[in-house]
Amino acid sequence: MITALVPGSFDPPTYGHLDIIERCAGLFDRVVVAVANNPAKSPLFSAAERVALLEECCTRWDNVSARSFDGLLVEVVRRAGADVIVKGLRAVTDFEYELQLAQMNRRLSGTVTLFVPTSAEYGYLSSSLVKEVVAFGGSVEGLVPPTVARALKERLADER
Numbered sequence: 001m002i003t004a005l006v007p008g009s010f011d012p013p014t015y016g017h018l019d020i021i022e023r024c025a026g027l028f029d030r031v032v033v034a035v036a037n038n039p040a041k042s043p044l045f046s047a048a049e050r051v052a053l054l055e056e057c058c059t060r061w062d063n064v065s066a067r068s069f070d071g072l073l074v075e076v077v078r079r080a081g082a083d084v085i086v087k088g089l090r091a092v093t094d095f096e097y098e099l100q101l102a103q104m105n106r107r108l109s110g111t112v113t114l115f116v117p118t119s120a121e122y123g124y125l126s127s128s129l130v131k132e133v134v135a136f137g138g139s140v141e142g143l144v145p146p147t148v149a150r151a152l153k154e155r156l157a158d159e160r
């Protein structure tokens with residue numbers, strides 16, 4: 001039984017994230033999506049809201065679950081009984097920072113990080129860009145699931 005842990009901010013989840021999760025669901029026995037609860041980043045959605053959005057978006061994979069975590073990633077890896085960390089890479093610009101994180105996590109706990117290239121169609125996609133597009137009234141159809149698009153519109157309308 002091999003468990004992969006897919007960590008991130010997921011503020012909000014996009015089709016780019018779901019693309020990585022889908023591939024993990026096919027490759028591993030169990031997939032735990034771990035949402036970082038980092039209030040210092042002033043997320044648009046609370047960690048509990050991001051977990052709920054992910055759970056709604058991942059119902060078609062019965063081996064995928066989501067949870068939030070505080071503190072070190074290697075601690076949630078240990079608590080979840082995960083064997084590997086999986087991160088998506090959009091472009092070579094992601095690689096430098098991700099390599100640093102991977103090497104630090106390996107040093108801290110011996111956990112290996114595997115990188116999965118994002119599908120080319122989502123190579124430019126980021127949660128920050130999605131939030132900006134919605135904030136200025138643009139369409140994010142095809143970039144995030146409809147449930148996420150609705151939550152974004154509601155939250156950004158509340159903030160205006």
Ligand code: PNS
Binds near residue numbers: 007008009010071072
């Ligand atoms: O979606 P993101 O912003 O790329 O996710 C980054 C995340 C949350 C995976 C990373 O910042 C993280 O692992 N944070 C937890 C704190 C931690 O373990 N820091 C040391 C890692 S070397």
